[in-house]
Amino acid sequence: MILTAWNARRLRTFATNADTPIRLNKGCLVNPRLPAMVGPHQCGPNSPLLLIAGPCVIDDENLCLCIAEVLAALADDLPINVVFKASFDKANRTSVSSYRGLGLDEGLAVLDRVRAKTGLPITTDVHLPEHATAAGEVCDLLQIPAFLCRQTDLLLAAAATGRAVNVKKGQFVAPADMKHVVAKLLAGGCRDILLCERGTFFGYGRLVNDFGGLITMRAMGVPVIFDATHSVQQPASRGDSTGGDRALVEPLARAAAAVGIDGLFLETHPEPDQSPSDGPNMVPLESLRGVVERVLRIHEARLDGLAGMETT
Numbered sequence: 001m002i003l004t005a006w007n008a009r010r011l012r013t014f015a016t017n018a019d020t021p022i023r024l025n026k027g028c029l030v031n032p033r034l035p036a037m038v039g040p041h042q043c044g045p046n047s048p049l050l051l052i053a054g055p056c057v058i059d060d061e062n063l064c065l066c067i068a069e070v071l072a073a074l075a076d077d078l079p080i081n082v083v084f085k086a087s088f089d090k091a092n093r094t095s096v097s098s099y100r101g102l103g104l105d106e107g108l109a110v111l112d113r114v115r116a117k118t119g120l121p122i123t124t125d126v127h128l129p130e131h132a133t134a135a136g137e138v139c140d141l142l143q144i145p146a147f148l149c150r151q152t153d154l155l156l157a158a159a160a161t162g163r164a165v166n167v168k169k170g171q172f173v174a175p176a177d178m179k180h181v182v183a184k185l186l187a188g189g190c191r192d193i194l195l196c197e198r199g200t201f202f203g204y205g206r207l208v209n210d211f212g213g214l215i216t217m218r219a220m221g222v223p224v225i226f227d228a229t230h231s232v233q234q235p236a237s238r239g240d241s242t243g244g245d246r247a248l249v250e251p252l253a254r255a256a257a258a259v260g261i262d263g264l265f266l267e268t269h270p271e272p273d274q275s276p277s278d279g280p281n282m283v284p285l286e287s288l289r290g291v292v293e294r295v296l297r298i299h300e301a302r303l304d305g306l307a308g309m310e311t312t
Contacts, residue, residue: 032182032222035262036192038164039121039140041081043194043262044223049299050263051075051292052123052141052166052225054085056278058102061110067268068118070285074292075120083141084120085265086111087277091127092147104131108138123166129157136161146170146198146230152184159188166194166225171201175213182220195220196265197256198227205234209252211259223262228253230267232281244281246272250291257298264295 035044043050053071058064068084075082088107102110107124115122115138123141126132127148135142142158144151146168158165167181178195185193195217199207209231218224231252234243253264269275272282283291 030186031191032186032193032220033191034221034223036164036194036223038081038083038192038194041083041121043081045262047081047262049080049261049296050083050223050225051080052083052085052263052265053268053288055269055275056087056267056282057276058086058088058107058110059276061113063270064110064114065117066270067285068114068120070288072118072120074289078292078296080292080296082120083123084111084114084118085123085143085267086114087125088135089127092145104134108134112138126154126158129153132157132161136163139163141166141194143196144168149173149178149181155181155184156188159185159190162189164192164194165190166196168196168198168227168230169213169217171199171207175210175216178217179220182222193222194225194263195222196225196227197231198265199231199233201235207231207233207235209256211255214256214259214261218260218262224260225263225265226253226256226261227265228256229265229278229281229283233278234280242278242280244278246281246283249281249283250294253291253295254298257295258302260302261299264292266291 035042035047041050054067064086071082071084088102088104111122111124121140122138123143124135124139125143125145126135127145141164144154144158144167147170148154149167149170165185169178182193197213199209202208214224228249232244232248266283267278268283268285268288270285272279272284275282
């Protein structure tokens, strides 16, 4: 494989920060694509900030379309790229009686219609290897849940679809150990890889963010996404469901933008407290534009500062 000078530098950085570059075959280095391609969009250096947003779970098609139309307007008005996200099955709910979604076939049909009506690229999360192929036929980006980020069969199945893959870092995984996730996806043939920070367990019922981990994961030569809404979860704090504090979403998103990210993940709903899943940490739909605009200003200021450093 012929490496560009840019990618060679990224691989040297990867070796410095994560012990060794990814080796799949003796004497052969394989590296992720940077910027990564997510549907029609690039994500990474010198690319617009990627916003991945939508409701947590598909509950109602009209609601999904309402949210997607707001997101499409944001994509038209702001210098960002947008991917619509919603889950067809929340297989990791706290309680067995909690609402999980419409299921694979009906859920993917809804997502396909959302894409057709709004033109937005689509993502959803897959929990089982056998769901990857069907999801890949509809979605531009497949999401691997944090609890499943080490599952080799799931990662290889997602990679085999030919779609970009966004892996949420497990709440129990060190940022540097995500190099093994990258290696598994590369082994499966996926080069459009995104890693996502969504918090680390801090005792029971609380998450914290290690912002140094953003730098560690970006040094692996992949774009890094910051999931601001799941970072404020309070796992199982409501007994049979997960709580959260949406007041912390924007401050954490701004902090991540100051450190350096390639994309932002936000779940949103017109009435978060009525959402069947993750309502306490969702951004109200009417507030979404303001949150994104303020985070974007910090993101652009950081890029302007880096450009100024390069010219001095």
